[in-house]
Amino acid sequence: MMIILLVLIVFGCVGVGTLRFVLGPSDADRIVALDILFSSAVALCTFAALSTQRVLFLDIAIGVALISFVATLAWSRLLEMRNSHKEEI
């Protein structure tokens, strides 16, 4: 019963991150919101593992953490290259 409350709090984090992802004035804000969304995804995978008592969901959490790293790196690199290209022009 307690895990439902925790899942609802993490859903609140997902809502805040989605709102910042949609509203974000600059593109760097959107990448920060993406980072929060991936952290919430890892937390939700852990809660799934706890509520079903299956350790398989922790493997999914490992995969989500790896995808989070690669996605943040690629998007911030793209942003940096775009702005440096703009400075050259």
Next chain:
Amino acid sequence: MTTVGTLFIVLGVLVLLLASSGLFVLKDALSRQHAATKAGSLGIVMIVSGAALIGGNWSWVWRAMVIVILVWCTMPVASHMLARAAIRESRSKDEVSDTEL
């Protein structure tokens, strides 16, 4: 063991909530990144280690240790790149506003 794990999970969820509230309290992309990545990594580590304490099995523990090591190795690199992109973007926006003025 279950009590300590539940306490860890509750604290981790509160830290994650604090990190996501920083997205709206702070005003700049750089300071939002400061709140989000730092507190997010602490929250994930506390949630996962609490799950390992509740699970109690060795298969839970080594997967949780893999996640903790992965997060602690990759999150500073990602936040560094993110901060550099945010600084670069704010600087280019300032230059655009200067030329428009």
